[in-house]
Amino acid sequence: MKSDQIDNLNAEYQQKYGFADPEDYVHKAPKGVNHEVVEMISRYKQEPDWMREFRHQAFDVFERKPMPRWGNNELLDSIDFDDIHYYIRPTDRQATDWEDVPDNIKQTFEKLGIPEAEQKFLAGVTAQYESEVVYHSIREDIEQLGVIFTDMDSGLREHPEIVRKYWGTVIPPDDNKFAALNSAVWSGGSFIYVPPHTKVEIPLQAYFRINAENMGQFERTLIICDEGSEVHYIEGCTAPVYSTNSLHSAVVELIALEGAHIRYTTIQNWSNNIFNLVTKRAHAHRDAVIEWVDGNIGSKLTMKYPAVYLLGERAHGEVLSIAYAGSGQHQDAGAKMIHAAPNTTSRIVSKSISKGEGRTSYRGLVKITKGSTGCKTNVECDALLIGSRSRSDTFPTMEIAEKDVRVEHEARVSKLADEQLFYLQSRGIDPDQARLMIVNGFIEPFVRELPMEYAVELNRLIELEMEGSVG
Amino acid sequence: MAESAVLSVASKPTVSTEMVTALSRTLGEHPGALAWRLRALARYDALTLPNRTEQRWRYTDPLALLPSAEALLRKLTSAASGSGNETAQQAAAEWKRLRDDEPAVLLMPGDGPRLNAAAEAAGVAIAPLWQTDADEELIGRAVPAAAGLFAALNGAAWNAGMTVRIPAGVELDQPLRIVLPAAAVSLPRLLIEVGPQAIATVIEEHCGGAAESRVVSVTELLIRPGARLHHVLVQRWQDGVHGHMTVRGRIERDAHFSSATAAFGGRVSKLDLGGILAGAGAHSELRGVVLGDRRQHFDHHTLHHHLSGNTRSDIDFKVAMAGRSRSTYTGLIRIEPDAPQSEAYQENRNLLLSAGSRADSIPELEILTDEVSCSHGATVAPIDPEQLFYLGSRGLGTDEAIQLIVRGFIASVMDRLPETVQTTVAELVSARLVRVTGGI
Numbered sequence: 001m002k003s004d005q006i007d008n009l010n011a012e013y014q015q016k017y018g019f020a021d022p023e024d025y026v027h028k029a030p031k032g033v034n035h036e037v038v039e040m041i042s043r044y045k046q047e048p049d050w051m052r053e054f055r056h057q058a059f060d061v062f063e064r065k066p067m068p069r070w071g072n073n074e075l076l077d078s079i080d081f082d083d084i085h086y087y088i089r090p091t092d093r094q095a096t097d098w099e100d101v102p103d104n105i106k107q108t109f110e111k112l113g114i115p116e117a118e119q120k121f122l123a124g125v126t127a128q129y130e131s132e133v134v135y136h137s138i139r140e141d142i143e144q145l146g147v148i149f150t151d152m153d154s155g156l157r158e159h160p161e162i163v164r165k166y167w168g169t170v171i172p173p174d175d176n177k178f179a180a181l182n183s184a185v186w187s188g189g190s191f192i193y194v195p196p197h198t199k200v201e202i203p204l205q206a207y208f209r210i211n212a213e214n215m216g217q218f219e220r221t222l223i224i225c226d227e228g229s230e231v232h233y234i235e236g237c238t239a240p241v242y243s244t245n246s247l248h249s250a251v252v253e254l255i256a257l258e259g260a261h262i263r264y265t266t267i268q269n270w271s272n273n274i275f276n277l278v279t280k281r282a283h284a285h286r287d288a289v290i291e292w293v294d295g296n297i298g299s300k301l302t303m304k305y306p307a308v309y310l311l312g313e314r315a316h317g318e319v320l321s322i323a324y325a326g327s328g329q330h331q332d333a334g335a336k337m338i339h340a341a342p343n344t345t346s347r348i349v350s351k352s353i354s355k356g357e358g359r360t361s362y363r364g365l366v367k368i369t370k371g372s373t374g375c376k377t378n379v380e381c382d383a384l385l386i387g388s389r390s391r392s393d394t395f396p397t398m399e400i401a402e403k404d405v406r407v408e409h410e411a412r413v414s415k416l417a418d419e420q421l422f423y424l425q426s427r428g429i430d431p432d433q434a435r436l437m438i439v440n441g442f443i444e445p446f447v448r449e450l451p452m453e454y455a456v457e458l459n460r461l462i463e464l465e466m467e468g469s470v471g
Numbered sequence: 472m473a474e475s476a477v478l479s480v481a482s483k484p485t486v487s488t489e490m491v492t493a494l495s496r497t498l499g500e501h502p503g504a505l506a507w508r509l510r511a512l513a514r515y516d517a518l519t520l521p522n523r524t525e526q527r528w529r530y531t532d533p534l535a536l537l538p539s540a541e542a543l544l545r546k547l548t549s550a551a552s553g554s555g556n557e558t559a560q561q562a563a564a565e566w567k568r569l570r571d572d573e574p575a576v577l578l579m580p581g582d583g584p585r586l587n588a589a590a591e592a593a594g595v596a597i598a599p600l601w602q603t604d605a606d607e608e609l610i611g612r613a614v615p616a617a618a619g620l621f622a623a624l625n626g627a628a629w630n631a632g633m634t635v636r637i638p639a640g641v642e643l644d645q646p647l648r649i650v651l652p653a654a655a656v657s658l659p660r661l662l663i664e665v666g667p668q669a670i671a672t673v674i675e676e677h678c679g680g681a682a683e684s685r686v687v688s689v690t691e692l693l694i695r696p697g698a699r700l701h702h703v704l705v706q707r708w709q710d711g712v713h714g715h716m717t718v719r720g721r722i723e724r725d726a727h728f729s730s731a732t733a734a735f736g737g738r739v740s741k742l743d744l745g746g747i748l749a750g751a752g753a754h755s756e757l758r759g760v761v762l763g764d765r766r767q768h769f770d771h772h773t774l775h776h777h778l779s780g781n782t783r784s785d786i787d788f789k790v791a792m793a794g795r796s797r798s799t800y801t802g803l804i805r806i807e808p809d810a811p812q813s814e815a816y817q818e819n820r821n822l823l824l825s826a827g828s829r830a831d832s833i834p835e836l837e838i839l840t841d842e843v844s845c846s847h848g849a850t851v852a853p854i855d856p857e858q859l860f861y862l863g864s865r866g867l868g869t870d871e872a873i874q875l876i877v878r879g880f881i882a883s884v885m886d887r888l889p890e891t892v893q894t895t896v897a898e899l900v901s902a903r904l905v906r907v908t909g910g911i
Binding site for chain 2 (some may be wrong): 069398399401404407413414
């Protein structure tokens with residue numbers, strides 16, 4: 001690692017993730033969105049009437065809802081909804097054998113290391129390219145347990161009764177403008193159902209890739225963990241570097257029934273021309289546990305606040321997140337914990353790093369409803385600033401309507417400590433290495449929670465981003 | 472949101488150019504004042520009501536704090552015609568209450584502000600706001616009319632205004648006491664300038680009022696280089712008063728602003744309190760103690776705005792809520808890109824004493840440069856049952872124990888009050904604790 005590499009940061013992304021494939025698609029919808037486009041998507045997918053109607057109603061909500069005004073208005077207003085392709089079908093069929101994936105797409109995912117990871121440590125993989133899942137597999141032994149892991153479109157076709165029961169119950173279309181847009185034009189995503197008392201010991205993974213310019217990716221993920229079951233789901237995302245912007249707006253609904261445990265890990269590394277506006281929310285019933293592990297490294301603007309509604313007694317919610325913002329990036333991330341039942345507990349740990357002219361914001365909500373006695377919640381936000389033009393915001397909200405609770409919030413903002421740097425240098429470590437060590441120490445609580453392969457990958461990403469941060 | 476029992480007006484009251492012109496003329500103001508008021512009026516007309524999408528107005532309905540158009544018109548025309556009997560009577564009562572046992576300087580708009588001999592000899596000058604053009608340079612520097620709807624309303628229509636100037640280098644032994652009794656509608660405005668190297672304590676006491684009273688006050692504190700100002704805001708309105716208070720200190724190079732708020736009264740009370748750290752070496756401390764019960768609604772907002780580098784700020788806000796009272800605290804620390812080497816701390820602790828009480832807390836940070844050290848903490852919790860048990864085992868009754876624990880909880884703020892106000896505030900605390908423990 002050398003200081004003169006500071007200018008090559010983007011080139012690294014370009015080489016590793018930022019390449020683009022030639023577009024050779026089966027179907028590419030024209031730019032813009034209206035009822036016709038919504039109708040076209042639904043017909044193309046041969047969906048049942050209830051889903052078609054759901055989409056149309058959601059589109060009306062999208063048109064009616066104003067843009068949110070509490071975030072980065074300048075960036076939000078720069079989104080041109082008419083300049084986006086809402087649906088691109090890259091291939092005719094979904095492969096279950098890696099050899100059947102079209103060559104150019106296969107090469108893409110091979111460059112990203114997907115099949116390799118699958119062989120090593122995953123129980124199942126979904127790879128989504130533009131609007132559709134192009135490759136999907138699940139290990140036989142997991143399937144034999146009765147675990148359903150498929151892309152969302154197939155889920156709707158093959159398990160309509162489960163999908164219809166839970167669809168939109170956690171995030172209704174009128175929740176916010178982007179959830180409404182997703183509800184209208186969604187395509188792809190994962191559907192997981194874990195039967196009662198079943199533990200999926202190794203993680204399931206999805207990988208999302210945007211390739212085309214001015215593309216909108218609207219995947220929809222629904223995970224239901226039946227009583228006493230357990231699953232760990234991991235998603236990763238990348239895109240090529242273009243001069244124009246693309247939009248990624250997912251809706252993720254998790255339902256953990258009594259005693260179930262869901263861990264949802266995201267390593268978001270979109271290129272810096274992607275708007276990442278995502279709604280993620282979980283329902284935790286009695287004794288259930290929901291954990292969101294959320295890493296935001298890429299994108300131009302991310303607005304994402306994973307939420308847990310603690311609906312049953314003794315449910316537990318946890319959000320562990322890190323955000324990294326370099327110049328030209330705004331990571332507006334956070335967490336929400338709604339304590340709607342007694343003796344529920346939650347914990348939020350948020351770490352952020354702003355470098356150069358980067359900006360990170362923590363935006364959170366802890367709400368304890370009347371009657372939810374015995375709740376405990378703890379929020380910790382740590383921000384690290386590297387560079388005099390970097391910016392960090394903390395916007396936590398605590399709404400406490402019950403007396404017998406314990407609510408704690410703490411936040412700290414500081415720059416890399418000179419004393420620590422000085423000490424490490426006095427032990428013969430060069431300044432770049434020293435900085436990296438301090439940053440690695442700072443995000444260690446997060447990295448510790450990742451599967452080993454991801455931890456290595458994340459460390460490598462941070463190393464890349466930190467290169468040349470001295471001077 | 473505000474409960475149905477809160478009396479709200481339907482929309483922001485209309486203020487006309489004629490009303491403002493007549494008011495300014497009757498108060499005998501300098502012509503510059505009228506021009507300034509009319510610019511504020513234009514702001515007021517252009518501003519819409521703040522709504523829930525703004526963090527600072529998330530929990531309080533601005534309509535519950537505004538006077539009705541009729542009440543405002545009545546008040547402004549009565550001030551314009553020179554009859555302020557209602558305030559004069561209250562003022563006389565306050566005078567009587569204070570003069571016997573209070574050695575401090577007394578100032579009271581509406582009753583011909585008076586200074587004692589010591590303060591006059593030191594060169595302290597008081598005057599109704601903007602009767603000479605000297606005020607032109609000072610007004611709006613800490614609270615511009617553009618700051619918001621309430622600042623604009625006060626800027627256009629203040630009906631009792633006073634300027635206090637403390638000359639350079641003067642050290643005042645006794646606090647200046649400014650008593651602001653609430654009338655049906657009160658729009659008081661204070662402008663206080665503490666000259667370079669001067670040291671002063673100013674007590675701003677909001678009192679009186681009745682069920683329908685509406686108060687919209689603005690206090691501007693200009694703290695010149697090297698000066699030290701201790702500002703104490705005591706809010707002991709009668710039950711039922713609805714009021715919005717804005718207090719801003721503008722702290723120049725090496726100056727020190729220490730502010731303590733003690734809030735007990737009123738039905739709906741919102742305070743927008745802040746320090747603007749405008750020069751290197753500026754230091755600001757804001758402390759608060761809020762004790763609420765019954766159906767009181769308190770909304771406190773603090774701001775520490777670091778415009779200059781090498782500045783320090785600290786906030787310690789303690790809130791204890793009983794009965795069905797509700798507190799909202801929002802605090803913002805903002806450090807600008809050109810303010811490196813700044814330090815800012817903020818702490819908001821809430822104690823919930825009853826099942827029906829609630830507390831919301833939003834401590835915000837906006838940090839735009841890296842050479843800083845910043846932290847904040849917030850907690851909400853009931854009285855620790857183990858503490859109660861321990862005190863019980865030492866022979867204390869529950870009421871006594873609760874009182875002791877609350878006193879301990881607010882001690883960090885009480886201990887830092889200037890000695891001259893400690894007794895007054897301690898009495899208010901005791902009275903409220905007796906009422907609270909009776910009502911738990």
